Amino acid sequence: MQGGVMDSLNYYYYANTNRLKFITDNVPASGYDGGPDHNIIDIDGQADNNYVYDDIGNLIADKAENITDIKWNVYGKIDEITRTATASVPATDIKYTYDASGNRISQVVTSGGTKHYTWYVRDAQGNMLSTYTADGNDPDLANLQLNQEEKFLYGSSRLGLITVKESVDGGPDNLQFYYDGRTFSLGRGRKQYELTNHLGNVLATISDKKFGVSSGGSSLISYYEPDIVTAQDYYPFGMISREALPNSGVAYKFGFNGKMNDNDVKGGYGLQQDYGMRIYDGRVGRFLSVDPLTHSYPWYTPYQFAGNSPMANIDLDGGEPKPSTDGTQEGQSQSTSQDFYNLRGDYTQTKQETWYWHAVGLRDAKGNLTKADWYSSEGYVNVLSTSLAAKSLGNELGLYNVAAKSLGGNSELNKQELEKFAGSGLNDAASTHFIAAARATANASNNFVSGKIEPSNFNVEDLLGVGALLKEGIALLGGKIASAAGTEARAALFSLNEGYGVFGKSGLRI
Structure with missing residues (x-):
């Protein structure tokens, strides 16, 4: 395996603001091929004024990604994204709706002239329980075929999901269970369990299948190996660095920090993620909108991620950076800190935030x-x-x-x-x-x-x-x-x- 420089980026800002204007890359676009499955897409050099913002700092256009308009609601959430279709990203319009708590509950992607609907069913805490989908342009949604796509598995936190893909037609469930008094059939392989690190990054998913392995030519099983469905690594700010199973044909719904990937917007895996409070681009290491808590953290740029310390902190919802490991006792306290420097690179101060478990x-x-x-x-x-x-x-x-x-x-x-x-x-x-x-x-x-x-x-x-x-x-x-x-x-x-x-x-x- 031969290594080489993939990115050498320079960030340029609008004068006297924290708003990113464009990025240049000293490595030519041909210097990185996107991985074996071409789903790892890095940032290439951009033209001047690539990023456009509204008066309050929300990103409303990204020319390099063919995004021509982003409409935001008064709660700081994206209502609609309008873009020019490309061969790799055929979507032309993406719309979202939210519940009273600000959780996304629906998505409509228009691609090739057809609308693709997704509905998210959540519990009272906002945890995703199931997704339903339908395709078609009939304005009466009752006429579309509704399908249950996924159900999510939880313990004290999310464990994974079950791929269902069953029609919801109002009739009796079309579930078949066979039992002859001695044996029964059970389909495996539809579950995906998450294997995560201390930051919540989904490093791999395994199914509920296992493979028996014999040794020494024996017909007996010596041990079992897992069925690994997906596997990937990340750069510190969240861009995928490597797909261990590039040809699996499966893209897991969640990725960096355990957040949901919005792969319909920019193509590739995890190039845009929904953090709940804000939307994040891990290649750039910045959110698309101003931190709603920026008044409490004036020492940060309002677009920063995890206090600019992604190896130590996570960004739970696009708000404050939090400790990355769980506490052990009720009321346990832990501080996160960040050093700050002036434009000359001189140290100015260290800011701390105290958290309670x-x-x-x-x-x-x-x-x-x-x-x-x-x-x-x-x-x-x-x-x-x-x-x-x-x-x-x-x-x-x-x-x-x-x-x-x-x-x-x-x-x-x-x-x-x-x-x-x-x-x-x-x-x-x-x-x-x-x-x-x-x-x-x-x-x-x-x-x-x-x-x-x-x-x-x-x-x-x-x-x-x-x-x-x-x-x-x-x-x-x-x-x-x-x-x-x-x-x-x-x-x-x-x-x-x-x-x-x-x-x-x-x-x-x-």
Whole structure:
């Protein structure tokens, strides 16, 4: 195998902005052939003014990719992409729709004059459960043949998918199961399980088949080998560097950082990805629109990916860069940092962001479980404040006024959720954020019943970083436990891991 330079890129920007204008490549376009299957497409030299933006910084044209127009909605999501068809990318128009949470729920690709529909079915947390497709130009979608394409497999996170490809015609399922009293037939090979690294990058997928291998000429199976369906490597910012199985004919739906590939837009594998909050191009290492959280991170370019540290951080949804490995304890903290330099290359400062690990799945009023993940301080309070446990703690502390008492609720389920969370081993950070969450939930309910404010508009950021408030919450909690009658169990509930929680053998620590 012979190596060589594939890219030697120079980035040019519009004056006094962070907006990329065009890229030049010192390596000629003929210097890289796109891999054995021609699906690895790098960036080649571009003409001046290749990238065009609207007034607020959203990309609206990419001339090198034959994208003539991108329409954005007021929520920072792409509604429609218009492009000129090519032999490798035949799509001329791509439209998207979203649910109230901003998750993509449909896609319509017009290619060769025919519309190709895809619908995404999601759960309450936005996880993709299944996809359905239909093709045709009839404006009455009821006349099109609907097919279920995929179903997704989950444990605590996504494990893979099952390729279904079954017609949904309203009739009985056309599933055949044979059993003769001794044996039954079972079709394998439709499942794909993800093998990922610490960044969530999908490095390979394997099926539910296995191949027996004998050794020494024996007719007996010595061991089994997996059925590897796809395999690929990535450059640091996400472009695919190598396909280990280029002729498999299978392109997996997810790739770098575990995000969904939008292969219809630019051709090739993973050249554009949906991160939820924004759209990403891994060849350039930039998002297509301004970071909605840019006001909180003024030291970053608003188009950067993962704090420009893709080996250490992931970009969960196009927002802040987060730690790349899971935590081990509720409330565990970890910092991400980034060094910054001026235009002369002189070091100027290091910026840090502190994250908190939420591990315990808590139920909300609808029965949904909170997601295990790293959260900012504000985000940690937000996710805890949705839980029944926070409502129960608010009742324990007497934080609900008379009118709001019914909203707080003090059911047995709420108490069980509180006991589950408090018994999981909370450190100081988890305890103080939990108290802040209980107060946020109670205050929102109290204000709502008084007509002052809608619960959904309550801003918990005012509760963060206020030491007096957190101490007051801990003191209230301590007083409530001390005065609880016949409550050895209740007191034990808040006797968290010694040395790590708010309470130890010596009692309340503030």
